[in-house]
Amino acid sequence: MYLRLSNGKEIPIETHKVRIVQKTSLVPIAERLRALEEGGYNTFSLRTRDIFIDMLTDSGTNAMSDNQLAAMMVSDDAYAGCESYYKLKAAVKDVLRFEYVLPVHQGRAAEHLLAKVYVKPGDVVPMNYHFTTTRAHFELAGGTVLEIFTDEALNTQSTNLFKGNLDIQKFKDAIKKFGAEKIPFIRMEATTNLLGGQPFSLENLKAVKEIAADHNIPLVFDGSLISENAYFIKQREKKYAKRSIQEIIWEMMELVDIFYLSGRKSSCVRGGFIATNNKKHFEALKPWLPVYEGFLTYGGMSTKEIEAMAVGLREMTDINVAGSAVEFVRYFAQRLIENKVPVVTPPGGLACHVDAKLFLPHVPQSEYTSGALAAAVYLASGVRSMERGTISCDRDKEGKEVYSDLELTRLAVPRRVYTMSQIEYVVDRVTWLHEHKDLVKGLRFVEEPPVLRFFFGKLEAISNWGTKLARVFRKEIGEY
Numbered sequence: 001m002y003l004r005l006s007n008g009k010e011i012p013i014e015t016h017k018v019r020i021v022q023k024t025s026l027v028p029i030a031e032r033l034r035a036l037e038e039g040g041y042n043t044f045s046l047r048t049r050d051i052f053i054d055m056l057t058d059s060g061t062n063a064m065s066d067n068q069l070a071a072m073m074v075s076d077d078a079y080a081g082c083e084s085y086y087k088l089k090a091a092v093k094d095v096l097r098f099e100y101v102l103p104v105h106q107g108r109a110a111e112h113l114l115a116k117v118y119v120k121p122g123d124v125v126p127m128n129y130h131f132t133t134t135r136a137h138f139e140l141a142g143g144t145v146l147e148i149f150t151d152e153a154l155n156t157q158s159t160n161l162f163k164g165n166l167d168i169q170k171f172k173d174a175i176k177k178f179g180a181e182k183i184p185f186i187r188m189e190a191t192t193n194l195l196g197g198q199p200f201s202l203e204n205l206k207a208v209k210e211i212a213a214d215h216n217i218p219l220v221f222d223g224s225l226i227s228e229n230a231y232f233i234k235q236r237e238k239k240y241a242k243r244s245i246q247e248i249i250w251e252m253m254e255l256v257d258i259f260y261l262s263g264r265k266s267s268c269v270r271g272g273f274i275a276t277n278n279k280k281h282f283e284a285l286k287p288w289l290p291v292y293e294g295f296l297t298y299g300g301m302s303t304k305e306i307e308a309m310a311v312g313l314r315e316m317t318d319i320n321v322a323g324s325a326v327e328f329v330r331y332f333a334q335r336l337i338e339n340k341v342p343v344v345t346p347p348g349g350l351a352c353h354v355d356a357k358l359f360l361p362h363v364p365q366s367e368y369t370s371g372a373l374a375a376a377v378y379l380a381s382g383v384r385s386m387e388r389g390t391i392s393c394d395r396d397k398e399g400k401e402v403y404s405d406l407e408l409t410r411l412a413v414p415r416r417v418y419t420m421s422q423i424e425y426v427v428d429r430v431t432w433l434h435e436h437k438d439l440v441k442g443l444r445f446v447e448e449p450p451v452l453r454f455f456f457g458k459l460e461a462i463s464n465w466g467t468k469l470a471r472v473f474r475k476e477i478g479e480y
């Protein structure tokens with residue numbers, strides 16, 4: 001929650017206390033340079049021992065609650081018919097109001113099953129925006145991902161409160177152009193990750209459903225960041241200001257045919273599931289679950305995580321849990337804006353996103369602007385961020401580069417993990433880097449995997465800029 005102090009200043013305030021901690025250390029810049037070079041200027045290649053503050057992702061890195069940890073101790077490891085599954089089923093029924101639940105080992109496994117069962121070669125899958133794994137699975141199944149976001153979605157310096165909205169007219173046009181029979185479903189992603197954690201409004205979701213229903217197109221809802229989207233709806237959509245997070249979630253779910261999530265985000269565990277009230281969908285997906293994931297009552301998840309997920313789903317409807325990352329992101333973004341660092345506005349739900357094109361206007365996309373910035377941020381601070389730009393888009397079938405709509409460097413805020421002083425440290429070092437941005441140049445690939453290249457790709461710094469940046473840092477700031 002956000003709290004106004006007696007001096008008028010507003011700060012995000014924790015509504016929990018920390019009782020288990022993990023030690024971290026800040027290694028000197030010479031070590032950071034070595035780690036970066038060994039890891040091919042890819043922050044995915046870094047080891048925890050070399051990272052001071054890990055803002056790579058909020059996925060599976062959130063602090064769990066005492067009740068989640070306690071639930072893990074009473075899990076039932078039965079291969080079939082495990083009692084933990086029935087607790088998850090009850091939580092899904094209460095929180096999301098779905099009858100049928102198929103657990104999977106993580107979000108992309110849900111996407112794999114949906115692609116396997118519903119996406120055929122030549123199909124078109126419209127969505128408010130893609131996520132990396134979503135696109136990979138739907139394209140591997142022979143489909144085409146059609147992003148129909150509003151024009152405002154790509155404006156990183158915006159005041160539009162719902163940049164995750166789907167463009168209704170473009171949806172109508174797509175149905176006319178491709179035909180409803182070529183559209184296996186429409187996908188709406190809550191708190192749209194790659195647009196900078198931007199929500200859609202409930203009004204927009206209702207409009208999408210109306211058109212989809214008119215054409216018998218099922219609505220698939222990616223709810224990995226569902227509680228954050230509900231929190232934004234409460235804050236930003238007047239009609240829902242007095243509604244609880246739970247009530248907003250219920251209202252969204254009334255519109256949904258198939259729901260899936262990565263449990264690693266809003267529900268603070270590791271795992272995922274698909275849920276529906278439609279027996280036909282359940283029966284179509286169920287046979288494939290043991291083939292790719294595991295038996296119905298564990299679906300590739302550890303039963304401990306299933307127990308923790310049942311608790312996490314209920315806890316995410318607490319307004320202070322739903323808003324825990326959002327409010328820190330808001331503070332983080334505000335502090336960087338005060339220091340003239342270009343960040344995505346309005347601030348989103350899972351991370352503070354730096355607009356790398358504005359930060360490094362001299363580094364072209366062909367030299368991977370946001371990848372270069374992620375590497376430079378690590379070098380200048382020991383803080384690990386993630387490239388969300390052209391490196392995160394694989395080449396097309398002809399091998400040509402696909403330039404990303406946005407070049408974002410994502411500083412994720414895992415829920416209930418970092419403190420305000422740690423955020424202030426990141427603000428300080430990113431600001432220093434911005435003041436020395438000319439030292440940062442581009443990157444080029446030295447090893448490039450064919451799919452999801454951002455995970456394992458290795459790059460090098462053009463003109464060896466990392467060494468020069470480290471030299472200036474040491475002279476002005478010292479070893480740390």
Ligand SMILES: Cc1ncc(COP(=O)(O)O)c(C=O)c1O
Binds near residue numbers: 106131222224262
């Ligand atoms: C919106 C969204 N969908 C799907 C996924 C994939 O989930 P997972 O990483 O659990 O496979 C993610 C992961 O970050 C996500 O943010």
